[in-house]
Amino acid sequence: MALISCEGVSMAYGGHVVLTGINFNVEMGNYICVVGENGSGKSTLAKGLLRLMPPASGRITYGDGLVSNRVGYIPQRSPAGADFPAGVYEVVISGCLARRGFMPFYSKNDRQNAIYNMKRLDIESLKDKCFGELSGGQQQRVLLARALCSAGSLLILDEPTAGLDPMAAQDFYDIIDELHSRGDMAIVMISHDVGRALSGATHVLHIGCSQEFFGAREAYLASAAGRKFTGMGEESGAAPDA
Amino acid sequence: MPDLPAILSEMFSYAFMVRAFIVGLLVSLCASILGVSLVLKRYSMIGDGLSHVGFGALAIAMATNTAPLAVSIPIVVAAAFVLLRISENSKIRGDAAIALISTSSLALGVMVISMTTGINTDVCNYMFGSILAMSRSDVYLSVALSSVVLVMYVLFYNKIFAVTFDETFARATGVRAGFYNTMLAILSAVTIVLAMRMMGAMLISSLIIFPALSSMRVLRRFRSVVVSSAVISVVCFVTGIVISYQYATPTGASVVCANIVVFCALSAARFFMNRTGVFK
Ligand SMILES: Nc1ncnc2c1ncn2[C@@H]1O[C@H](COP(=O)(O)OP(=O)(O)OP(=O)(O)O)[C@@H](O)[C@H]1O
Numbered sequence: 001m002a003l004i005s006c007e008g009v010s011m012a013y014g015g016h017v018v019l020t021g022i023n024f025n026v027e028m029g030n031y032i033c034v035v036g037e038n039g040s041g042k043s044t045l046a047k048g049l050l051r052l053m054p055p056a057s058g059r060i061t062y063g064d065g066l067v068s069n070r071v072g073y074i075p076q077r078s079p080a081g082a083d084f085p086a087g088v089y090e091v092v093i094s095g096c097l098a099r100r101g102f103m104p105f106y107s108k109n110d111r112q113n114a115i116y117n118m119k120r121l122d123i124e125s126l127k128d129k130c131f132g133e134l135s136g137g138q139q140q141r142v143l144l145a146r147a148l149c150s151a152g153s154l155l156i157l158d159e160p161t162a163g164l165d166p167m168a169a170q171d172f173y174d175i176i177d178e179l180h181s182r183g184d185m186a187i188v189m190i191s192h193d194v195g196r197a198l199s200g201a202t203h204v205l206h207i208g209c210s211q212e213f214f215g216a217r218e219a220y221l222a223s224a225a226g227r228k229f230t231g232m233g234e235e236s237g238a239a240p241d242a
Numbered sequence: 243m244p245d246l247p248a249i250l251s252e253m254f255s256y257a258f259m260v261r262a263f264i265v266g267l268l269v270s271l272c273a274s275i276l277g278v279s280l281v282l283k284r285y286s287m288i289g290d291g292l293s294h295v296g297f298g299a300l301a302i303a304m305a306t307n308t309a310p311l312a313v314s315i316p317i318v319v320a321a322a323f324v325l326l327r328i329s330e331n332s333k334i335r336g337d338a339a340i341a342l343i344s345t346s347s348l349a350l351g352v353m354v355i356s357m358t359t360g361i362n363t364d365v366c367n368y369m370f371g372s373i374l375a376m377s378r379s380d381v382y383l384s385v386a387l388s389s390v391v392l393v394m395y396v397l398f399y400n401k402i403f404a405v406t407f408d409e410t411f412a413r414a415t416g417v418r419a420g421f422y423n424t425m426l427a428i429l430s431a432v433t434i435v436l437a438m439r440m441m442g443a444m445l446i447s448s449l450i451i452f453p454a455l456s457s458m459r460v461l462r463r464f465r466s467v468v469v470s471s472a473v474i475s476v477v478c479f480v481t482g483i484v485i486s487y488q489y490a491t492p493t494g495a496s497v498v499c500a501n502i503v504v505f506c507a508l509s510a511a512r513f514f515m516n517r518t519g520v521f522k
């Protein structure tokens with residue numbers, strides 16, 4: 001059974017529909033890249049998948065393998081301003097919180113898990129720094145470490161490399177590729193960085209207020225929507241999108 | 243320099259001073275730690291609004307001759323619900339709506355007072371605070387409620403951090419953010435009512451805001467800010483109450499003045515730390 005399946009999902013803000021006709025499944029081991037123009041509803045879809053917003057119509061069902069508090073998430077915008085006093089370790093371990101349920105304090109296991117994920121992303125040296133004073137790339141790594149603390153089998157990343165320099169973005173994608181290669185989780189990544197993000201993905205979901213394409217990466221690159229969007233359709237006369 | 247131990251022992255020979263001291267210490271602690279989240283969530287206006295609602299409620303209690311705390315706690319808690327909803331739902335006009343509610347309750351309170359008792363010493367005490375205002379049963383209730391606030395805060399500390407830092411993430415991973423926001427508002431409401439008798443309706447929100455802001459001048463981690471706010475608040479309260487005893491100044495205003503001094507000192511400290519490069 002799929003981790004998540006969307007059947008005819010549409011999403012709306014106060015009656016104003018921004019996204020319709022979404023049909024796709026997230027299976028264990030998938031690495032789905034969600035692409036589309038600004039305002040096409042990618043972040044809104046992420047909200048739906050995360051149950052932050054109910055779908056206006058259609059159904060989003062969750063497989064047995066997916067418990068709601070075992071989802072990792074990186075929001076599109078950095079959560080707090082530079083003046084927010086939050087230490088890196090405090091931020092990372094807060095990912096373990098949902099699993100605590102009604103237990104008030106973190107267990108030894110949680111603390112080890114937080115340290116393990118910080119080591120994995122090479123941010124252990126930042127442990128005592130203030131989150132707001134880190135660079136964009138460092139913040140993104142911290143948020144990924146937090147997401148890994150809360151993620152069991154699903155990771156949802158909303159434009160995790162926006163604002164990173166090409167080297168930092170490359171590093172970030174390498175980390176995601178490495179996570180994916182372990183095969184024990186599904187990754188849904190929203191990205192505008194079509195070239196690099198697509199190279200690691202297994203599937204592509206292309207949306208533009210409705211679903212334009214869902215399928216394997218190879219099929220997407222060969223499709224009309226894919227050729228146009230990735231700029232590989234220039235020889236067929238389509239104007240390249242700047 | 244006056245003889246501090248002598249002043250303290252004289253002060254504590256009065257039973258009412260001991261009561262005021264215990265209650266003041268507890269509510270200062272509660273107000274300062276809740277204040278960190280309220281300031282960071284941009285809910286400071288709610289604290290201010292609640293204190294005005296509290297004044298209106300006290301005025302009604304006085305007019306109807308009922309127990310002030312028993313009347314004002316439910317009213318202010320209900321107001322906390324309303325103000326929280328307003329500031330969550332309408333981001334733009336939220337602060338205007340809160341100002342509307344707080345001035346309305348102030349006006350209502352003044353109307354009730356002038357039609358019944360008139361502006362007398364009691365009213366002045368509600369506006370600017372008095373340690374004499376506290377009866378023995380008030381003290382028991384205050385100690386019990388502020389202990390509850392402290393215990394709840396410690397038990398839910400990690401969740402409070404999570405919903406303060408990143409509410410969306412907390413929600414997405416299954417933390418019931420709405421529940422904890424509401425809890426924060428209720429705890430603040432209770433604290434404000436308890437502290438209002440001593441600090442006065444006009445001054446209570448400084449007890450919430452000052453320690454948190456002062457700590458954030460120099461500290462960069464949530465836990466250190468919470469602990470330091472608690473320490474600053476307690477130190478300022480003790481300083482304030484001693485000054486108020488020694489020089490016969492109102493307690494609330496004295497505590498606020500102590501807080502102003504700490505805030506200025508820490509702002510100066512930050513300025514020099516920036517220059518000498520301790521930060522960044
Ligand atoms: N909170 C909101 N209230 C009302 N409308 C919204 C809200 N958030 C988004 N929208 C609308 O929904 C549509 C989709 O927005 P969404 O944020 O999902 O786009 P996106 O694909 O993530 O864009 P981007 O690439 O810029 O991040 C937009 O037209 C936007 O105006």
Ligand SMILES: [Mg+2]
Binds near residue numbers: 043
């Ligand atoms: Mg978006």
